[in-house]
Amino acid sequence: MQDQILIEMKGVQKWYGGYQALRNVDLTVRRGEKIVLCGPSGSGKSTLIRCINRLEAIQQGSIVVNGHRLDDSIKAIDVVRQDVGMVFQSFNLFPHMTVLQNCTLAPIRARRISKSEAEATARKYLDRVRIGDQADKYPAQLSGGQQQRVAIARALCMQPKVMLFDEPTSALDPEMVKEVLDTMIGLANDGMTMICVTHEMGFARQVADRVIFMADGQIIEEGAPDAFFRNPQHARTRQFLGEILAHH
Amino acid sequence: MTPHFGLAEFGFLLRGLQWTVLLTLVAFAGGCTAGLAVALLRTCGHKGVEWITRIYIGMFQGTPLLLQLFVVYYGLALTGLKLDAFVAVAIGFTVNASAFLGEIWRGAIQAVPRGQTEAAMALGLHYSSRMRDIVLPQAIRISLPATIGYLVQLIKGTSLAAIVGFIELARAGQIVSNQTFQPLLVFGVVGAMYFILCWPLSWWGSRMEARLALASQR
Numbered sequence: 139m140q141d142q143i144l145i146e147m148k149g150v151q152k153w154y155g156g157y158q159a160l161r162n163v164d165l166t167v168r169r170g171e172k173i174v175l176c177g178p179s180g181s182g183k184s185t186l187i188r189c190i191n192r193l194e195a196i197q198q199g200s201i202v203v204n205g206h207r208l209d210d211s212i213k214a215i216d217v218v219r220q221d222v223g224m225v226f227q228s229f230n231l232f233p234h235m236t237v238l239q240n241c242t243l244a245p246i247r248a249r250r251i252s253k254s255e256a257e258a259t260a261r262k263y264l265d266r267v268r269i270g271d272q273a274d275k276y277p278a279q280l281s282g283g284q285q286q287r288v289a290i291a292r293a294l295c296m297q298p299k300v301m302l303f304d305e306p307t308s309a310l311d312p313e314m315v316k317e318v319l320d321t322m323i324g325l326a327n328d329g330m331t332m333i334c335v336t337h338e339m340g341f342a343r344q345v346a347d348r349v350i351f352m353a354d355g356q357i358i359e360e361g362a363p364d365a366f367f368r369n370p371q372h373a374r375t376r377q378f379l380g381e382i383l384a385h386h
Numbered sequence: 387m388t389p390h391f392g393l394a395e396f397g398f399l400l401r402g403l404q405w406t407v408l409l410t411l412v413a414f415a416g417g418c419t420a421g422l423a424v425a426l427l428r429t430c431g432h433k434g435v436e437w438i439t440r441i442y443i444g445m446f447q448g449t450p451l452l453l454q455l456f457v458v459y460y461g462l463a464l465t466g467l468k469l470d471a472f473v474a475v476a477i478g479f480t481v482n483a484s485a486f487l488g489e490i491w492r493g494a495i496q497a498v499p500r501g502q503t504e505a506a507m508a509l510g511l512h513y514s515s516r517m518r519d520i521v522l523p524q525a526i527r528i529s530l531p532a533t534i535g536y537l538v539q540l541i542k543g544t545s546l547a548a549i550v551g552f553i554e555l556a557r558a559g560q561i562v563s564n565q566t567f568q569p570l571l572v573f574g575v576v577g578a579m580y581f582i583l584c585w586p587l588s589w590w591g592s593r594m595e596a597r598l599a600l601a602s603q604r
């Protein structure tokens with residue numbers, strides 16, 4: 139079970155017009171694995187995870203999620219999105235809905251479960267991210283850290299097989315980073331498969347099974363966090379780690 | 387003997403006012419319905435459809451409303467479709483309003499941050515739900531001041547319907563003025579009637595705009 143493959147990307151290429159954002163990317167993620175993606179801005183790490191739930195289309199290569207091959211058909215995209223949860227840098231909560239409504243909308247509309255069942259599930263996950271008492275507030279009434287925890291709960295309500303995090307703490311004030319990271323660590327400890335684009339190297343050391351370094355749309359290097367941080371193989375990786383670790 | 391401006395004349399103006407309001411309501415309701423379709427087609431992501439809608443909007447924004455009313459009233463009559471004056475102007479105003487409202491809402495739909503649509507897609511929501519539950523509720527809020535502004539323009543613009551012989555408020559005023567030779571008084575009353583219709587709407591619109599500005603500061 140542990141070795142079951144959940145995501146398999148092979149030879150993925152992506153262009154924005156003449157600019158190549160992903161170059162021949164191969165990535166295999168097993169069930170339960172926690173992966174941290176890092177790299178300089180513009181290296182393609184966000185683009186990579188956005189291809190997994192088809193927020194971005196790829197031009198070449200293949201992506202298989204939970205046994206379903208992702209192609210251009212609405213059905214394939216649908217099936218894959220049901221299995222993949224995503225948390226964004228800018229939260230992207232729906233501002234005209236309460237916290238609870240944010241969490242119940244997709245289960246009701248996309249999974250077609252009853253409102254009462256959706257609310258019960260939503261309250262369970264809101265409690266789990268320790269924000270259950272704010273269920274009837276609107277996003278604007280919450281702090282950034284609270285909003286991001288709601289966004290995590292909202293994604294969990296769809297009961298995804300894997301969670302994608304796109305720089306989830308980059309837009310937060312420093313004092314709120316920890317509460318979001320703690321939530322993510324809790325999720326990791328519960329066995330959730332996760333791919334996190336982040337510069338939080340402490341988080342990477344603590345929960346990642348593998349750390350992947352990208353530059354110029356390519357995967358340059360990957361390894362277990364210990365080896366990756368202690369003994370990076372490539373000059374680009376060393377340079378990058380030198381730059382971001384200097385700030386910590 | 388020339389009649390003076392009295393209760394009968396005032397009643398005549400009130401009936402004109404009634405037609406103005408009715409025409410506005412029909413044109414606005416029709417324009418909203420068709421305008422929503424125009425706005426959705428204009429933002430559907432299909433290049434061909436977006437271009438056709440763009441041309442549709444451009445055509446109605448780029449030619450005088452007067453001309454459009456002529457085409458509907460006289461033009462369609464030439465093809466054998468003789469329309470009642472009210473029906474003809476109602477069609478003309480509806481189609482015209484659909485282009486303007488469509489363009490206002492196109493802008494509002496595009497003003498909803500892209501991240502909202504992306505979050506909805508990531509949650510597995512389909513187009514209909516993304517629009518109905520996420521994008522349109524926010525777009526309508528954004529577009530409310532401009533929409534109300536357009537409604538005010540529409541109320542006053544219905545006076546053009548007089549050109550094909552439809553008696554609404556402005557035309558009724560002209561008739562009464564010609565009978566009584568009291569243009570200042572008559573048009574003063576007519577103006578006051580338009581003002582009573584339009585001013586509260588304008589006020590509501592600008593209050594809404596101030597509220598939105600405040601909300602976006604937070």
